[in-house]
Amino acid sequence: MLEILPDVPASSLPIVGQAPSLSVSPKRRLPPWLKRPLPQAGMAFTSGVIEDLKLETVCESAKCPNRTECWSQRTATFMILGNVCTRPCGCCAVPKGKTEKLQADEPARVAEAAARLGLKYVVITSVTRDDLADGGADHFYRCVIAVRERTGADVEVLTPDFMGNNAAIDRVIESRPDVFNHNTETVPRLYHRVRRNAEYQRTLNLLDRVKQKAPDMPTKSGLMLGLGETMDEVLEVCADLRKVGCDMLTMGQYLQPTPAHLPVERFVPPEEFEQVGNLAKSMGFRMVASAPFVRSSYHAGEMVSVMDPVIDINADAE
Numbered sequence: 331m332l333e334i335l336p337d338v339p340a341s342s343l344p345i346v347g348q349a350p351s352l353s354v355s356p357k358r359r360l361p362p363w364l365k366r367p368l369p370q371a372g373m374a375f376t377s378g379v380i381e382d383l384k385l386e387t388v389c390e391s392a393k394c395p396n397r398t399e400c401w402s403q404r405t406a407t408f409m410i411l412g413n414v415c416t417r418p419c420g421c422c423a424v425p426k427g428k429t430e431k432l433q434a435d436e437p438a439r440v441a442e443a444a445a446r447l448g449l450k451y452v453v454i455t456s457v458t459r460d461d462l463a464d465g466g467a468d469h470f471y472r473c474v475i476a477v478r479e480r481t482g483a484d485v486e487v488l489t490p491d492f493m494g495n496n497a498a499i500d501r502v503i504e505s506r507p508d509v510f511n512h513n514t515e516t517v518p519r520l521y522h523r524v525r526r527n528a529e530y531q532r533t534l535n536l537l538d539r540v541k542q543k544a545p546d547m548p549t550k551s552g553l554m555l556g557l558g559e560t561m562d563e564v565l566e567v568c569a570d571l572r573k574v575g576c577d578m579l580t581m582g583q584y585l586q587p588t589p590a591h592l593p594v595e596r597f598v599p600p601e602e603f604e605q606v607g608n609l610a611k612s613m614g615f616r617m618v619a620s621a622p623f624v625r626s627s628y629h630a631g632e633m634v635s636v637m638d639p640v641i642d643i644n645a646d647a648e
């Protein structure tokens with residue numbers, strides 16, 4: 331179940347400086363709270379649509395543990411710009427190497443899949459394409475427009491950092507996504523190990539840029555826990571995200587997709603997810619989802635529907 335956290339008064343929360351460390355010794359066996367449901371009837375339907383339209387999904391490429399659940403509910407997250415990434419992140423199962431040519435008909439195929447699946451809320455993400463001058467921003471734009479025109483669905487984009495190229499970020503903003511999501515992934519100390527070729531400040535700058543250009547566009551970011559971070563470090567990231575106006579936050583357990591990827595340093599128990607989620611919520615995020623199986627796109631439409639309203643601080647000023 332998606333755990334969406336209520337407001338918690340700051341006075342009832344543990345003191346941040348005394349919070350326990352999230353980083354302890356490695357464990358190999360999956361703990362009991364990391365069990366997933368068996369496939370249901372809708373799974374084959376979703377699979378058939380994706381295959382028929384020759385689309386990529388991050389659900390498959392990143393070996394997401396929620397695929398059975400999401401696909402059974404006829405939900406998937408489309409991954410555009412090919413199935414090969416230009417970055418060597420140690421945590422991600424998406425293939426790396428020689429990239430593919432852009433497919434001009436991909437926006438129409440994504441839109442068709444969204445229509446066949448009956449999606450009311452569509453999440454579009456991509457591989458990172460540092461080989462393209464605009465990082466694939468215009469392709470993002472065309473996919474958002476195509477989905478909206480074909481289905482009328484709300485669209486969330488989950489983008490790479492576009493190497494900090496403001497023109498590229500602005501091009502995606504022009505498509506007016508309903509949510510602009512860009513993941514922080516981990517704490518700055520671990521960037522080199524987890525997210526090589528990315529920069530923590532660049533991620534914050536991207537989220538800041540979206541808020542500057544489109545203040546009413548909700549921004550969202552996500553963190554994986556269990557890579558060796560401490561709770562203090564996580565909370566520092568949360569504070570930095572709030573400083574750039576980030577509205578929504580997801581936190582979930584990192585799981586090693588294959589033995590060649592970074593090991594799990596720790597399986598964070600559900601109670602700690604709840605604790606750190608409550609602390610984050612008290613910082614002013616409009617929505618925090620924090621639980622072992624939370625992913626950026628997990629129940630994404632549901633997350634938006636429970637987002638707190640923006641409080642107009644000038645409303646009673648007269």
Ligand code: SF4
Nearest residue numbers: 389394396397400627
């Ligand atoms: S959580 Fe997101 S990436 Fe994972 S299966 Fe569900 S829709 Fe796909």
